Amino acid sequence: MTKTLHHRACHLCEAICGLTLEITEEQGSGPRITSIKGDPEDSFSRGHICPKAVALQDIQNDPDRLRQPMQRVGNEWQPIEWDEAFALVAERLASIQQRHGNNAVATYQGNPSVHNYGLMTHSNYFLGLLKTRNRFSATSVDQLPQHLASYLMYGHGLLLPIPDIDHTDFMLILGGNPLASNGSIMTVPDVEKRLKAIQARGGKVVVVDPRRSETAAMADQHLFVRPGGDVALLFGLLNTIFEEGPTRDSHLQVDGLAQVRQAICRFTAEAMSPLCAIPAPQIRQLARDFASADKAVCYGRMGVSTQAFGTLCHWLLQLLNLVTGNLDRVGGALCTSPAVDLVAATAGGHFNAWQSRVSGLPEYGGELPVSALAEEMLTEGEGQVRALITVAGNPVLSTPNGRQLEQALDGLEFMLSIDLYINETTRYADLILPSTSALENDHYDTTFNLFAVRNVSRFNRAILPKPEGALHDWEIFVGLAQAFAARTQSLLKPTIAPAQMIELGLRAGPYGDASPLRLSLATLDQHPHGIDLGALQPNLAGRLKTENRRIQAAPAAIMADLERFAALGPPPVDELLLIGRRHVRSNNSWMHNYHRLVKGKPRHQLLMHPQDLARRGLSDGQRVRISSRVGVVEVEVLASGEMMPGVVSLPHGWGHGRPGVHMSIATAQPGCSANDLTDERQLDALSGNAALNGVPVRVEAA
Ligand SMILES: Nc1nc2c(c(=O)[nH]1)N[C@H]1C(S)=C(S)[C@@H](COP(=O)(O)OP(=O)(O)OC[C@H]3O[C@@H](n4cnc5c(=O)[nH]c(N)nc54)[C@H](O)[C@@H]3O)O[C@H]1N2
Ligand SMILES: Nc1nc2c(c(=O)[nH]1)N[C@H]1C(S)=C(S)[C@@H](COP(=O)(O)OP(=O)(O)OC[C@H]3O[C@@H](n4cnc5c(=O)[nH]c(N)nc54)[C@H](O)[C@@H]3O)O[C@H]1N2
Ligand code: SF4
Ligand SMILES: [Mo]
Numbered sequence: 148m149t150k151t152l153h154h155r156a157c158h159l160c161e162a163i164c165g166l167t168l169e170i171t172e173e174q175g176s177g178p179r180i181t182s183i184k185g186d187p188e189d190s191f192s193r194g195h196i197c198p199k200a201v202a203l204q205d206i207q208n209d210p211d212r213l214r215q216p217m218q219r220v221g222n223e224w225q226p227i228e229w230d231e232a233f234a235l236v237a238e239r240l241a242s243i244q245q246r247h248g249n250n251a252v253a254t255y256q257g258n259p260s261v262h263n264y265g266l267m268t269h270s271n272y273f274l275g276l277l278k279t280r281n282r283f284s285a286t287s288v289d290q291l292p293q294h295l296a297s298y299l300m301y302g303h304g305l306l307l308p309i310p311d312i313d314h315t316d317f318m319l320i321l322g323g324n325p326l327a328s329n330g331s332i333m334t335v336p337d338v339e340k341r342l343k344a345i346q347a348r349g350g351k352v353v354v355v356d357p358r359r360s361e362t363a364a365m366a367d368q369h370l371f372v373r374p375g376g377d378v379a380l381l382f383g384l385l386n387t388i389f390e391e392g393p394t395r396d397s398h399l400q401v402d403g404l405a406q407v408r409q410a411i412c413r414f415t416a417e418a419m420s421p422l423c424a425i426p427a428p429q430i431r432q433l434a435r436d437f438a439s440a441d442k443a444v445c446y447g448r449m450g451v452s453t454q455a456f457g458t459l460c461h462w463l464l465q466l467l468n469l470v471t472g473n474l475d476r477v478g479g480a481l482c483t484s485p486a487v488d489l490v491a492a493t494a495g496g497h498f499n500a501w502q503s504r505v506s507g508l509p510e511y512g513g514e515l516p517v518s519a520l521a522e523e524m525l526t527e528g529e530g531q532v533r534a535l536i537t538v539a540g541n542p543v544l545s546t547p548n549g550r551q552l553e554q555a556l557d558g559l560e561f562m563l564s565i566d567l568y569i570n571e572t573t574r575y576a577d578l579i580l581p582s583t584s585a586l587e588n589d590h591y592d593t594t595f596n597l598f599a600v601r602n603v604s605r606f607n608r609a610i611l612p613k614p615e616g617a618l619h620d621w622e623i624f625v626g627l628a629q630a631f632a633a634r635t636q637s638l639l640k641p642t643i644a645p646a647q648m649i650e651l652g653l654r655a656g657p658y659g660d661a662s663p664l665r666l667s668l669a670t671l672d673q674h675p676h677g678i679d680l681g682a683l684q685p686n687l688a689g690r691l692k693t694e695n696r697r698i699q700a701a702p703a704a705i706m707a708d709l710e711r712f713a714a715l716g717p718p719p720v721d722e723l724l725l726i727g728r729r730h731v732r733s734n735n736s737w738m739h740n741y742h743r744l745v746k747g748k749p750r751h752q753l754l755m756h757p758q759d760l761a762r763r764g765l766s767d768g769q770r771v772r773i774s775s776r777v778g779v780v781e782v783e784v785l786a787s788g789e790m791m792p793g794v795v796s797l798p799h800g801w802g803h804g805r806p807g808v809h810m811s812i813a814t815a816q817p818g819c820s821a822n823d824l825t826d827e828r829q830l831d832a833l834s835g836n837a838a839l840n841g842v843p844v845r846v847e848a849a
Pocket of ligand 3: 157158159160161162163164195196197198199200329336
């Protein structure tokens, strides 16, 4: 028996914690994972680990995880050879495009794409060949407004200023719950300790959230906000700072601030108060506290992205950091200087260059908002979508009005899924192509090093051997591209492996050949615990990609959206609004098939304030019926003093008990899908991002 230790970054969430895995090999049987622990030698994550990482062994060993290509024949799934599968895909897609045009094939890429570097480097090698405008992803149920605000203000959608959490004195968090999510667009392993360190050095953490979340509970101040009301709060804050005079100048060159100031002066704290349900004096006091802190940062995430004015929210919070002199300043918001620099290497992006066929929603960076996916399949006419490719995504449980999407998937001519499981979405596929598991593959965080609160870099080789006959995701894309190019006689440029691309990226980057460090894969191989490249430093002025290299405070598209906001009426009385929720033992829709994570107290229930229960004659633990414009679900309700009255919370990603799902543990879990209630017509109209939070619902006894 031999035991070996391996070091590796966890790929399951954005915190990229360093792990130490023990692999045991015994004669006659293959290598087994015998222990997973936090790696204290990773100077970034400092030994932090959460329960999900321990479940990496369950993903590896899960008998439900697909290990070979599967073809659906009627209701049966049959194994099929890779070459046969590639040829079948090429034949079906080419035929559909020939008959109905390129846009008849749609694609959807899910969240794990950004946690799997081969998917990042190679999905487009195949998907690009399809030349379709119907490309969708999880971005438009998530952070699209953040990219759009950065694109319009800084000239590049990936130029996202990150909170300098380790040096700030005042952290204002809107719509993020890092204690559950472990941080997002802020790669911050061990976040709880880092937040406590702010408090320990005499600073303050303030959380704005319609629920007293885990993060709100540890904060110095928590403000309940009406779901979707953050835009009003932010207007009130910025206006107060404008009125009372900026406390500190910024070194940055900015166009349009005077125009902003004039355009928003009508949105005073007093006028905004009813829209966000926060008293005006509290709004004004928060503005003063923020502006007078020595180093402050305003950070907003998922909860403020997925609402009706998501882009205005992110624009306003950039401005709040800017006008208080905290943008591009130590202890404020700073851009990273990553070892593989995607910002330097790519053009800024484009927005609204074309629109979706049915609802006219704008593209961003070549993708359309996923709220339009089902209608593009269901609405007849030229350009109707007749085939879909999903890559590492589960849109039936993740995108608004999932039931409508199911109906649309059922009517497709052909569907291909590149995925590990037969789940709520992939059960509609004609063909599922599964990749190797993560531990059988190399790992580099192309995305999360870009969003990290320190400049860090690490490359880890595969820990487990690649099973015979298995392919990595990137190899699946190469196989599909070759088959499709051959079939359509299109030109296919040769490609190189993801690791070689990282090598090129590292050497061209700021720590590469032109620097004394001369960072390369060989260097990273010598540092299995990762390399710390230092704290974030001011660099935004030199990284701006706007035409005149100045910050654009008043982009035309955003100024035009102010009128949509100004036209809002007062909130309806007696409204009941639905929001989401995350738990540290869960991960979107796909990690409920591991006993280790789902055991214990159930976490799928609707949370409701006791006062709201009493008003409806409902009691704690009872089964209730929740209905919205698009659907009805039934689930148990829990009385919770954490909730703001008038707001209920349901986590997404549950509701696995549907026919044909091959996930034996997940299907046995109770719970329903929150996205059977969310509404594909409830959008941030500017970006097209789904407004998953703030959905009007009714709750009554089931
Ligand atoms: N109501 C509501 N809806 C939400 C949210 C919310 O807060 N509330 N959150 C939204 C957000 S932020 C996101 S990001 C989306 C997520 O939405 P999706 O990305 O569509 O869904 P996931 O649950 O992440 O599904 C991941 C899929 O990838 C597969 N998979 C995992 N690893 C790999 C891999 O390495 N290779 C391949 N090929 N497949 C893999 C899994 O089997 C699973 O099918 O959900 C969104 N939906
Ligand atoms: N354990 C775990 N970790 C995860 C994930 C997971 O599913 N589970 N998913 C990963 C993904 S894909 C992402 S995008 C990140 C997301 O990371 P976060 O953005 O931190 O996401 P959440 O934990 O959903 O926190 C959103 C918060 O917004 C609040 N909220 C809802 N509506 C509103 C509103 O209108 N205004 C305000 N101010 N707040 C509101 C909710 O109550 C919630 O506390 O997490 C990642 N990490
Ligand atoms: S917080 Fe948990 S899931 Fe996220 S990277 Fe760290 S160990 Fe992995
Ligand atoms: Mo996400």
